[in-house]
Amino acid sequence: MKIENTKAQMRKGVLEYCILSVLSHNDAYVAEILDTLKSAKLLVVEGTIYPLLTRLKNANLLSYRWEESTGGPPRKYYGLTKDGKEFLDELSTTWNELNYAVTTITSKKNTNNE
């Protein structure tokens, strides 16, 4: 098992949750979402996000509208749908539980090791 694969899988697993979180505050277009994700070092390259966004959109969790931009092609502004908000709430709950579980387990291990 390669460490890189495991890392990538871990990141990808939380990526959907993070994208939805970014969009929960306000609508954004891809580059903005990417900036946030990159600054948090969740994403290294941008390519991964495009299929994901389209899937989320197809699952009716996201919707988008076109907006003109200065000097570039028109931009797709994504926003959460009603379904998306519910989905995000559920994910948040799950994430908190998971976070608690992981923290508990790993900290126990640490104490055991000490």
Next chain:
Amino acid sequence: MNKTININLANVFFHIDEDAFIKLDSYLKAIERYLSKEQSKDEILQDIEARIAELFTESMAQANQVIIMSQVNDMIAIMGEPEAYRMEDEEEPSSTSSKFKASRKLYRDIENNYLGGVSAGLNHYLGINLLLIRLFWVISAFFSFGGTVAIYVIIWILIPAARTTAQKLDMQGEPVNLSNIERKVKEGYSKFADKMGDIDYEKYGQQTKSGVTKFLDGLGEVLRALGIILFKFLGIILLLVSGPVLIGLLIFLFSFGTLSVFELGDFSQIEFFVLGIPNWIQIVLYFLVASIPFFYLLILSLKLIFSNLKSIGKVAHITLIGIWVLSVMVITTLSVKKQLDVSYDAEVIEVINLDISSGDTLQIRMNPNLMFSETLNQSKKSKIVKDEFDNERLYNSNIHVNFKSTSDDELKLRLTKKSYASSKARARERASLIDYKYKLEDNVLKLDSYLLSNSEPTDRSAKVEVTIYIPENHVIYLDENLNNFNNRRNLNRSKYNHYLNYKNNDWKCLDCRTTLDTLSTQN
């Protein structure tokens, strides 16, 4: 200095260097391959293109600047290698090669090669055991006398080697077999059907493409899939035609030139060959005229079957077409010249009085020479034979025998020797060189069934007409072997081998039983 290409990326116009364009193009195609299982592949690609356009716009210091290689590389560094676009729930790339939906393309596999990597490439392409393919080449090379070697070389030249990663991926893509082709058509159809059923203007209204465009796209996909099958099928048929013909022509070329594998006999017997130049040049000319079109047919068929065929190059095209035109011109000129060579005819006439006693029966028969021919037939076909002095002579049996009645007492023979040449004088000279003999022994007139001459073979054969003037009331016995040399208008076959009288150009049988007699005796 660099050539630039104009591209439209998400409706934004860019100038881009050619090498940078090639890189960008293969990058986008690689992404497309990774996304091929995705339902909204087109939409994702549009988004990616839009982002690339944005990145390019940002990286340009001023408007109308040309996109160069480094910008494309920077963009790829930001966007990630094509592998990054793979979705997490897909299988690992190493597990199977069938995950790529793009069809395989034929490349020469230069990593597993003995010679040009053609066999290894075909192994990837067709999925047939590599050893079997190599055996096929070796064995077929023996059976076709090297013909398939030529085809191997043609493929070697025309099929590019897989050098880049993208080409290697293409080479190992989905095998081109029947079930895959069938699946492709079905996929194309279901996409088409989806788009037809899905024409929801509200939904598509947001998008740049209209429902009608989607419909046409879907229809296009079905037609393309069917078209590809049709083209491949056509290609295979053309290959099955042009390949064997080319091999046959090659065998023809080498067997006539050196090996003489097939006993096709003497050239001079085949009128079609006679052009008045050395045989091997004629054969090469005929070979070129016939094989170059079939060579192009072969290239066409390979192009239809394997879409990524290289061009053989402008120089090669010009040379081949030039050679072909030249060969056709040479053959035409020589044929015309040959035709002119026989445009004039001339006759040389001899009249001979033959001494026979008036009371005796005269027997007339043809006199064949078994040295020259087995059969006793009238024929215009010429061939070269060796006479008794071992000289080469031109032989034919174009002998015509006629009878005329005369009130004279003397038996006369009129020989008309006719020949053709490029001028009256030459034709006359040729006619006089015709060697024709007859013998009168013991009241038997033996006419040679052939003529010999010294001239070259020509399109129109020399001819000898023998007219025999027969005194009325003289008894004649005609041998049946005259039958093939006589114009039969006034001589019934039943009159041969009988004693006859010839009066007023009419034969009277002296010892025939009447038809009635024959019938009564049979009863």
